[in-house]
Amino acid sequence: MLGAWTPEQVRDAEQRLFARVPEPAVMRRAAWGVATETARLLRESTGGVAGRRVALLVGAGNNGGDALWAGAFLRRRGIGVTAVLLSPDKAHSAGLAGLRRAGGRAVLADGPNPDTSGIGAEAADALERADAVIDGIVGLSARGALRPVAAELVHRVEAPIVAVDLPSGVDPVTGAVDGPAVSADLTVTFGGLKPCHVLGAGAVRSGSVEVVDIGLDDELPEPELRLLEAADVGAGWPVPGPDDDKYSTGVVGVAAGSATYPGAAVLATGAAVQATAGMVRYAGPAADAVRGRWPETVATGSVGDAGRVQAWAVGPGIGTGASGREVLAHVLESGRPVCADADSITLLAADEALWDSRDPDAPLVLTPHAGEFARLVGAEPGADRVAAAREVAARFDVHLLLKGNTTVIAAPDGRVLVNDARHAWPATAGSGDVLTGLIGALLAAGVDPLLACGQAAHVHSLAAEVAAHGAKADGSAAVSGAPIGASALLAAVPAAIRTVRDSAAELTRPGDVVAPGR
Numbered sequence: 001m002l003g004a005w006t007p008e009q010v011r012d013a014e015q016r017l018f019a020r021v022p023e024p025a026v027m028r029r030a031a032w033g034v035a036t037e038t039a040r041l042l043r044e045s046t047g048g049v050a051g052r053r054v055a056l057l058v059g060a061g062n063n064g065g066d067a068l069w070a071g072a073f074l075r076r077r078g079i080g081v082t083a084v085l086l087s088p089d090k091a092h093s094a095g096l097a098g099l100r101r102a103g104g105r106a107v108l109a110d111g112p113n114p115d116t117s118g119i120g121a122e123a124a125d126a127l128e129r130a131d132a133v134i135d136g137i138v139g140l141s142a143r144g145a146l147r148p149v150a151a152e153l154v155h156r157v158e159a160p161i162v163a164v165d166l167p168s169g170v171d172p173v174t175g176a177v178d179g180p181a182v183s184a185d186l187t188v189t190f191g192g193l194k195p196c197h198v199l200g201a202g203a204v205r206s207g208s209v210e211v212v213d214i215g216l217d218d219e220l221p222e223p224e225l226r227l228l229e230a231a232d233v234g235a236g237w238p239v240p241g242p243d244d245d246k247y248s249t250g251v252v253g254v255a256a257g258s259a260t261y262p263g264a265a266v267l268a269t270g271a272a273v274q275a276t277a278g279m280v281r282y283a284g285p286a287a288d289a290v291r292g293r294w295p296e297t298v299a300t301g302s303v304g305d306a307g308r309v310q311a312w313a314v315g316p317g318i319g320t321g322a323s324g325r326e327v328l329a330h331v332l333e334s335g336r337p338v339c340a341d342a343d344s345i346t347l348l349a350a351d352e353a354l355w356d357s358r359d360p361d362a363p364l365v366l367t368p369h370a371g372e373f374a375r376l377v378g379a380e381p382g383a384d385r386v387a388a389a390r391e392v393a394a395r396f397d398v399h400l401l402l403k404g405n406t407t408v409i410a411a412p413d414g415r416v417l418v419n420d421a422r423h424a425w426p427a428t429a430g431s432g433d434v435l436t437g438l439i440g441a442l443l444a445a446g447v448d449p450l451l452a453c454g455q456a457a458h459v460h461s462l463a464a465e466v467a468a469h470g471a472k473a474d475g476s477a478a479v480s481g482a483p484i485g486a487s488a489l490l491a492a493v494p495a496a497i498r499t500v501r502d503s504a505a506e507l508t509r510p511g512d513v514v515a516p517g518r
């Protein structure tokens with residue numbers, strides 16, 4: 001499991017670290033990491049290191065200091081280094097002296113012979129000739145988008161960009177971008193991930209992220225956010241063991257679909273069938289359609305006739321009228337863990353009395369997209385999606401899974417898991433129904449609700465990726481994806497589960513297969 005720490009947590013940890021290791025030594029360690037990664041990128045993109053040119057974009061603080069020291073180290077490897085100073089009066093003095101001692105040069109962003117945009121000729125030339133650019137404009141102290149001169153410089157860059165700590169212009173805490181910002185090919189960060197590396201636009205703008213060890217590990221507290229890696233998801237995925245039967249691995253009830261929307265029932269039920277080994281009971285007006293597509297399902301016309309289940313997945317396509325309300329109330333009263341999606345959320349938003357049906361001891365997972373979230377609480381999640389999800393999870397005592405390119409999952413006790421898809425293939429109608437079925441099945445198998453949501457979100461986005469990439473017409477592996485529908489996503493769920501279980505197996509013993517029941 002990976003963690004991500006807020007700037008505040010990192011600063012506090014740094015202060016503790018500085019009691020043991022002098023600050024300049026820590027900075028040089030960070031800068032060494034930036035230089036090493038930049039040299040690697042140069043070798044990959046140009047075939048060599050010595051004789052190449054690197055431009056540094058240097059802002060007013062320690063982020064610029066890191067860039068300047070990285071420039072000094074690169075200079076010693078025979079690279080031509082020019083620092084473009086945005087705030088010459090505030091540029092990190094030791095870093096600047098270090099760069100100059102190493103034979104690097106510094107020019108002003110708005111120096112002599114400016115062009116019509118106010119950029120000095122030397123700065124413009126340095127950017128034009130650079131084989132790579134290091135972004136040291138701003139780091140943990142960033143507020144808002146890039147300012148105009150910085151934005152103009154970044155706009156001109158054509159070479160690959162290495163961001164120091166985080167891409168400048170991105171909000172470090174929320175990952176939001178509200179104006180010009182750097183889009184990095186590579187981000188080199190220190191001690192641990194920051195929220196902006198895994199949330200929304202920030203995750204996209206970070207490119208690939210390398211974490212450099214600067215000795216901070218022992219000083220960091222519990223992370224603000226956690227991310228499940230493939231191996232975590234695979235290790236926790238329920239599979240049957242020798243003593244299991246169809247009941248012991250969990251029976252999930254699916255209350256979804258209607259005469260108008262039978263597809264929602266087929267998709268949610270199919271996801272449940274493929275997620276775990278136990279039994280799936282379907283209850284609702286689309287029983288014939290469900291039986292036709294998933295004959296292993298035990299299907300009935302109403303939740304009252306469904307029989308015993310260990311968890312419910314409810315909502316997609318049930319409608320927001322009286323019958324949908326009745327279904328939801330029945331499920332909430334059952335005392336079983338519930339994953340409530342789609343129309344369930346609309347019903348809960350409109351009718352306070354429905355909450356009274358809920359058994360307070362049974363976990364309730366809500367899986368809104370931004371629109372359903374707004375229906376529930378009266379406002380869209382806004383830029384700080386983590387804070388929004390956390391607040392609502394605590395307020396309603398639910399596990400809240402906020403959908404989107406980055407999925408944010410908040411437990412009522414404040415823990416947050418993030419799933420950063422790094423692609424958008426699941427953005428297709430009906431894919432949410434698949435997610436509901438996956439979560440319901442994991443809840444029925446007894447998986448902790450926060451983990452169930454995290455595991456389901458991971459497998460869901462991986463399945464979409466597997467389906468989108470498929471194979472080319474000649475059968476060879478495809479690098480580019482093609483749009484998919486939710487049925488294709490659903491069909492790829494077993495492949496995604498196998499993939500994450502293999503990741504777990506590789507960690508336990510190379511070449512081994514994770515044994516059933518573990």
Ligand SMILES: NC(=O)C1=CN([C@@H]2O[C@H](COP(=O)(O)OP(=O)(O)OC[C@H]3O[C@@H](n4cnc5c(N)ncnc54)[C@H](OP(=O)(O)O)[C@@H]3O)[C@@H](O)[C@H]2O)[C@@H](O)CC1
Nearest residue numbers: 027030060061062063138139140141142143144145147165
């Ligand atoms: N402590 C350490 O030893 C270590 C720290 N480390 C490094 O230090 C970095 C944090 O450094 P930091 O705190 O000095 O501030 P930093 O992020 O460089 O910002 C500087 C100034 O920029 C300005 N500014 C704000 N927003 C802006 C915007 N949108 N566009 C343009 N400018 C903007 C604002 O100044 P203003 O102009 O508003 O006065 C702000 O004060 C951290 O990310 C890591 O790289 C590593 O070396 C590990 C060891």
Ligand SMILES: Nc1ncnc2c1ncn2[C@@H]1O[C@H](COP(=O)(O)OP(=O)(O)O)[C@@H](O)[C@H]1O
Nearest residue numbers: 369403404405421424426427429430431432433
């Ligand atoms: N741009 C995107 N990138 C990645 N995943 C996305 C994106 N948009 C939506 N998703 C995911 O696709 C699913 C869509 O669910 P939902 O909005 O309920 O759709 P539907 O109701 O049509 O099934 C969610 O799991 C969501 O996180």
Ligand SMILES: [K+]
Nearest residue numbers: 135138164166
């Ligand atoms: K930066």
